[in-house]
Amino acid sequence: MSAAVGSSPPDVTAAARRLSPVAGAALGVSCAVLALVPWLAGGARLPQQVLWAEPVPSPLPVALLPLSPFSLIDVLAVLVVGPALAGAALRLVRRSRRMTVDRRSVLGAGAGVLGVQAVTGVQALTTVASGLPERTASDVYLAALALLVATGVGTGLVLLALLTAEPKAPVVLGVTLTALLAGGWPTAVLAPLGLLGVLGPVGGRLGTNGSLEAAWLAPVAVGAVIGWAGLRTRGRALAAAAALLLLWAGPAVITAVTMAVGYRVAWHYPGELVGYGAQVLLASLSSTGSTVRAIALAAAVAVVVGGAIAVARRGTPRRDDAGVDDAGVDDSGPA
Known part of the structure; x- marks a missing residue:
């Protein structure tokens, strides 16, 4: 037929x-x-x-x-x-x-x-x-x-x-958590490529604890994803604020948990173990020098990336002027 x-x-x-x-x-x-x-x-x-x-x-x-x-x-x-x-x-x-x-x-x-x-x-x-x-x-x-x-x-x-996720706000949180939890994985990948000779001194100057990831890679990743997403909607602005908060508190929490678990003497005394972890957490959170450097680096990278994207898009039709994300998802509210 x-x-x-x-x-x-x-x-x-x-x-x-x-x-x-x-x-x-x-x-x-x-x-x-x-x-x-x-x-x-x-x-x-x-x-x-x-x-x-x-x-x-x-x-x-x-x-x-x-x-x-x-x-x-x-x-x-x-x-x-x-x-x-x-x-x-x-x-x-x-x-x-x-x-x-x-x-x-x-x-x-x-x-x-x-x-x-x-x-x-x-x-x-x-x-x-x-x-x-x-x-x-x-x-x-x-x-x-x-x-x-x-x-x-x-x-x-x-x-x-x-x-x-289609909206950009969840992506900001995903990249931030990945950067904080990746640990030494990036270093293990970069070392065979011979790139740590360049990045190592930079990370050593910017941070403490000798951690290239916490001092350099994590703030750069967080800043880059914030600059990419922008702050044009409420959801993205909240995600950016949460990312910076995680950048401040995340390393301190990881350090506290790691050191508490490694405190073998107190394993049989849970109260003492929790108290020791809390002391380490407070000490890490109060270390303002490294925190300020990390957040400042993330903010600087966000400005540079956001500015570069704005220049690249100049003269092209904007797709998210009404608070709608690239995929057509309304991202104007908290994501």
Whole structure:
């Protein structure tokens, strides 16, 4: 039967150009594996454990995650960088306008990331369990490490959702959290490329604690994403304020938790452990010198990036004058 006169053929372009869930899953798997590369390249030997039975093997066995009470930020870094990379990749694909990225594509990427991280988490926990003596303290110890892995996986999936959101305000928060939780992952990637010789002295002058990430990379990333998003809507302005607040408080919280967990003497006295962590947190928050430098650097980068984008867009039609984001989403309210 012939088609009716004047009827248009079915539109199959959008379906043909949609990033399928399978392709999204492949992207998620690739990004999750990429996040493991610095750890695997370093030998992937399990860090020293607290409750392992004697004699402790030397070298320690291979583990796909650096599970240990003394490497909290390293575990979180490996688990959040993969989803963050997947989220950034999906956003770039969508911005290229050559392919449609919908919720199913994002769910596919999340499934791919989750699959890899489930394998790595189970393998690492099994490796730790193999050396623990059979007692109640070992069960609590293993449960705490499992909670750490679950926290990292859950945080990573939240970052994936933030970075693939259509409004820009969630992206600002996603980039900020990623920059703060990435730990030494950027350094591990930059070191083989020979770039730390240039960035290291800069980071050393700008910050304290000898942390290139906290002193240089995190403020630059936060400032760049604020400059990219701008402050034209209430949601973006609130996100920028929250990002600067996280830049101030985030490193202090991470330092307090890391040092408290590493205070082995107080492990059997929870009250003392919490008190010690609170003291470290207050001391870190009151260290105004490094905080002012980090926020000033982020603000300067935001101004430069925002100005450069404004100049590049001069003479082109503005798409968000009414508080509508690039993707056509109303971003005028809190995101």
